[in-house]
Amino acid sequence: MSYKEHSDQDLVRLCLKTDERAARELVERFERPVFSLVYRMVRDRELAEDLTQEVFVRTFNNLQRYDRSYKFSSWLFKIAYNLTVDHLRKKQVKTISMHGSPDAVTPERQQATSLSLESDEESPDAMVEARELAGYLEDAIARLRPEYRTAILLRHVEGRPYEEISDIMGVPLGTVKTYIFRARRELRDLLEDRWDDGDEE
Amino acid sequence: MNTNHQERARHLQAEELEALAIPGDHRLPARSSAHAAECDRCRRDVEELQTLHVLLQALTPLQPVAGFTDRVMQRVRLPLPWRVRVLQAIRRHQVATAAAFAGAAAAVGVGLVWIARYPELTPVTVAAFLVQRSTALMWDGVMEVGRFVYGSGIVETAQGVAGQLTLVTAFVAVATVTLIGLASLRIMLSLMEVDPALVSSHWRLGRRVRG
16 A cells, blocks of 8 residues: 555654654645745745744654644644744734845845745636736735734635644634634735726636 | 515615525525615625635735755654553653663562572462552551551551451452553643544554564
């Protein structure tokens, strides 16, 4: 049986038996969603990679403390969320544009801190339009409060249920609902021009 | 009828809007769908939420640069089973381990020589003596606690009892000591955050490592 077919829980059990292939499979399975979340929170590729790396290191170093009645992905996202929020609080990172950090003084740094967008669209026009729309959306998400941002990304991008988001963020269910409701409203307001353009079309 | 009308006239709540806008296994009351079909405001809210959901879902999943997994794996230290940790410690401190084993072997050897000096001692009498001594020691310990709690009056009585130990009471004492030992081991494992279910697999892994 390939490691890809193992459940997260099985892989954790194997990791506790010092099986490095199982650990590698878990990293490969979750590096994209964790990195996506962290990146959209801090908006700096290098920093996001460092933080994501730290998330996995902490996860595996504390694997014996992992409560198996809890979903592994929730635990991982919880560590990612706490680490990122701690970092944002310590550094008081500003909410920045997708075009790069305001602190980036050189073109190289601007490139490193900007968000690269990809699209599978075939037509160049459609690709440009998709990139543009995705850019507006990323920009709008970046303007949300970190709590709203995390909640809406976990709900709509990762497809996590409300109860799980509540566990990950360590806040009551009602608070999660409020965060998501307000985040949607703010996104709606921030994207209003684009929204109206779309309606007119 | 009037209540039904009022109920249908109520605008959809956030959960209902989401259930209509986002595909999933939500169960929605028939009145919510009926209301959405009739109410422009709610239909618009559902459409907006649908659009936002589709846009957010279409966001490109970001991925770290190539080689990220390798870098993480270089830093990850997976928890080692305690058997392996013990074997590693033995390998690291070979001289100390050898000295400890030599000391233990010498103690056993001295004990055997001492026993050999008394031909009347058989393995059964030695074992009985050891059981009786350990039981008496355990009782002494209990009595010490009793002395502390109740004063010395009770101790003489208990010593009298200890002096009249039978095979049955000795067996009970050994069983008690064993149970306490097992309970202590369980507590120790939990303190070390080792899953007891994994101990047997650790043992097998340890055997493989040794082999």
